[in-house]
Amino acid sequence: MANLALPDDKAPLQGGMLWMAALLLAAGNFIAVLNMTITNVAVPTIAGSLGITTSQGTWVITSYSVAEAITVPLTGWLAARFGSVRVFVSAMMLFGIFAAMCGMSNSLGMLLAARILQGLAGGPLMPLSQTLLLRVFPKSKAAAATAIWAVTSLVAPVMGPLVGGYMCDQLSWSWVFFINVPIAIVGAWVAWGMIKRYETAIQRAPIDKMGLALLVVWVAAFQIMIDEGKDKDWFASNYIIVLAIIAAIGFAAFMIWEMTEKYPVVDLRVFRHRGFSMSLLTLVLAFGAFFGINVITPLWLQSFMGYTATWSGKVMAWSGVLAVFMGPLAAILSEKTDSRRLVFCGVAWLGLMTLWRSIGTTDMTYWQVSLPLLIMGIGMPFFFVPLTSVALASVDEHETNSAAGLMNFVRTLSGAFATSLVQTMWDDRIKLNHADLVAQVAQLNHADIVGQLDPAQAAMHQASANGTLDMLVQGQAVMLATNQVFMILAVILIIAALSIWLAPKPARVVDTSAVH
Numbered sequence: 001m002a003n004l005a006l007p008d009d010k011a012p013l014q015g016g017m018l019w020m021a022a023l024l025l026a027a028g029n030f031i032a033v034l035n036m037t038i039t040n041v042a043v044p045t046i047a048g049s050l051g052i053t054t055s056q057g058t059w060v061i062t063s064y065s066v067a068e069a070i071t072v073p074l075t076g077w078l079a080a081r082f083g084s085v086r087v088f089v090s091a092m093m094l095f096g097i098f099a100a101m102c103g104m105s106n107s108l109g110m111l112l113a114a115r116i117l118q119g120l121a122g123g124p125l126m127p128l129s130q131t132l133l134l135r136v137f138p139k140s141k142a143a144a145a146t147a148i149w150a151v152t153s154l155v156a157p158v159m160g161p162l163v164g165g166y167m168c169d170q171l172s173w174s175w176v177f178f179i180n181v182p183i184a185i186v187g188a189w190v191a192w193g194m195i196k197r198y199e200t201a202i203q204r205a206p207i208d209k210m211g212l213a214l215l216v217v218w219v220a221a222f223q224i225m226i227d228e229g230k231d232k233d234w235f236a237s238n239y240i241i242v243l244a245i246i247a248a249i250g251f252a253a254f255m256i257w258e259m260t261e262k263y264p265v266v267d268l269r270v271f272r273h274r275g276f277s278m279s280l281l282t283l284v285l286a287f288g289a290f291f292g293i294n295v296i297t298p299l300w301l302q303s304f305m306g307y308t309a310t311w312s313g314k315v316m317a318w319s320g321v322l323a324v325f326m327g328p329l330a331a332i333l334s335e336k337t338d339s340r341r342l343v344f345c346g347v348a349w350l351g352l353m354t355l356w357r358s359i360g361t362t363d364m365t366y367w368q369v370s371l372p373l374l375i376m377g378i379g380m381p382f383f384f385v386p387l388t389s390v391a392l393a394s395v396d397e398h399e400t401n402s403a404a405g406l407m408n409f410v411r412t413l414s415g416a417f418a419t420s421l422v423q424t425m426w427d428d429r430i431k432l433n434h435a436d437l438v439a440q441v442a443q444l445n446h447a448d449i450v451g452q453l454d455p456a457q458a459a460m461h462q463a464s465a466n467g468t469l470d471m472l473v474q475g476q477a478v479m480l481a482t483n484q485v486f487m488i489l490a491v492i493l494i495i496a497a498l499s500i501w502l503a504p505k506p507a508r509v510v511d512t513s514a515v516h
Contacts, residue, residue, distance in 0.1 A: 017194065021136050022148055024191040028092045029129035030152040031180050032122040035064060035099075036415065037160030038176055041298060041309040045173045052108050062227040063112045067119025069219050069412045073266040074212070075127040075405035081207075084135075085199040088128040089192045094121040096184025103177035126153070126412075127404040130388070134400075135198050147331035150384035155320035157291065157415070161298045162313025169310045208265035211258050215265060218250030222413070226420040230427070267402035275394025276403060278503035279387055283407065284414045285496035286347045286383055289489040291415040292422035293354060296485055299423070301369070304478045305362075318370045322377035330381035339386035339393075343500040346382025351493030353379070358486040362479045393506035422485060429481035430474075437473045 039046070039060050047057035071078075078087045098118035105111035130149045137145035167175040225243035232240050258264040271277050297316060301307035307315070333342055353376035360369075388407070395403045 018136065021191070021194045022133060022145065024187050024194065025088075025129045025133050025136070026148050026152045027183055027187050028088065028095075028125040028191075029149055030156045031095065031183055032068070032125040032129075033153055033156035034160050034163065035118070035122060035180065036068070036412075037157045037294065038164040039064070039160075040295075041161050041165045041302070041313070042168050042173050042176045045168045046111075049173055050106075050108055050111070059108075059112055060115055062224060063115040064119040064122070065227065065412070065416050066220050066223040067116045068123045069223055069409065069416070070216055071120050071123025072126060072412055073215065073405050073409040075124045075408075076267055076402035077208070077265050078124055079128065079131075079200060080203045083199045083202055084128055084132055085192070085196050087124055088132060089188045089196075091121045091124045091128070092184050092188035092191065095125065096181045096188070099177045099180035099184065103174035103181075126408040130408075131400060131404050132195065132198065134392075136195060144328070144331045147327040147334075147381060147385045150330075150388060151324055151327040151381055153411075154290075154323055154380045154384055157294055158316050158320045159313075161294075161309070162317045165309025165311075165313040169308060206263055208258075208261055208263055211254065211261055211265040214250055214254040214257060218247050218254055219413075221250060222247040223416060226417050230420050230424040234424070266406070267399065268406075270395050270399050270403045270406060273394045275503040275506060276391050278499065279391035279394065280407065280410050281502070282343065282347070282387060282496050282500045283391075284410060285492055285499060286350070286387075287411050288414040288418035289354070289492040289496065290350060290380075290383075292418040292489050293357075293486070295419050295422055296426055296482065297373075299426070300478065300482050304475060305364075305369075311366075315366070315370050315373065319373040319377045319380070321374060323380040324377075326378055327381040327385065330385040333382075334386045334389050338505060339389045340500050340503060340505065342382045342386035343390065344497045346379040346384075346386070347493055347497035347500070349379030350376060350383060351490045351497060354486050354490035354493060358483045358490060360479060360483055360486075362475050387500070390500070390503055390506055394503065422489075425488070426481055426485050429484050430477050433477035433480045433484075434474060437477055441473065 043057040043060060046060060047053060050057075075087075095118060098114050098121055101114035102111055102118060105114055133145040133149050163179065164176050167173070167179065221243045225240055225247060228243075229237075229240050234240055235244070255268065258266055258268050294316065298307075298309075298312040301312040301315060302309060330342065330346075353372050357372045391407055392400055392403055
């Protein structure tokens, strides 16, 4: 894509205006990522309000994820066809409009239609906020731009349960969506006036209709499969098997078509760069594990530790505190040292903190749960900021948009896959642990055991003693399963930390003048 020089009467932004533009671009990324998790804790409330089952309510999450996953990899083509700034501002404005439609929905059909539209609008916000930040900031501050984007990408999914829980507990589920409206609409209007001077050249390339159709087919089938798989016992269900076959065939056809198409809707040729491919491997492993942690923690706290949605959100929010403060340091160090070293240290730190969390107990206090998450935040910017630098610096300058789009696409899919896989693994471990613990106490006198735990219960009749003991066993089974999942995720994070060394040291830094 050819560069577009700034008009002579439109000087680059500086000072406060520069940082205001940065905040607006970061806000676009923030709301898009936030909406991947903000509805997680709101599903029961939405289901009750609309008179639907909780299983049907989960489609509020699935519909957004599928639509977003489809448009994320289209970002490069959309930016080339219509201009980066126009696409970003339009997507942000539409995101706010469709969020308002979600909040006003009075039926499941209306809500799902609005969520699909919201997801389609949200997809381009993530990669374009990243590339426009790099374009708006001078080359000397490229690392700072990447840090701003990376911190919002990591903090937003953590803040989702907190914001969603608070809105449901204090207001209503509609405000889970309404909160996006002023940020998106006002932000888009202000952003257009500030960054339209950075608009990119337009290429009238023909649309790859077949590539687009194949992309929609395989992504939709894959996303629905991993979202529904845990509830339908995976491949014991013919429905899941059919989806898997469609996804596999569609993906293979998509890969073949896009590699041979002159004007591909998704430029897969960037994978020829080993640095980019290995960065994506690290991203898949690390972000998947990180997202899995964010999924299991509120489930465990709300389902078995007696936390409300608001309080579980408060626990999760601690992981973003130090991340915000460490972001600038990560940006500075990215300019002064090998970014691969920073990625290794950051991801390994996340792994060690997750390992610490694998020794939890059922009587943990609020701060015993929160402290590891708070300290984990130290490593978050050192994972995402330098990893983005390694990936984008490994491709040719004109490929930056496509590379950024693919990074966000892979990140979205890895988060969705991790969500389903981790929940399935957690549920299976709970059942196995429960069975093992029941077998261990089966030969003991249940009433005596309960009486030893609480003398006041010694006189309880056998049925009550059995019920009390089963509750205790279930609590321990859940705690063991949670620890076991954290242990597995810790190992994955350590492997991810090591995998970054498969990428060669980038031969250049990201050139902001070439970013569209």
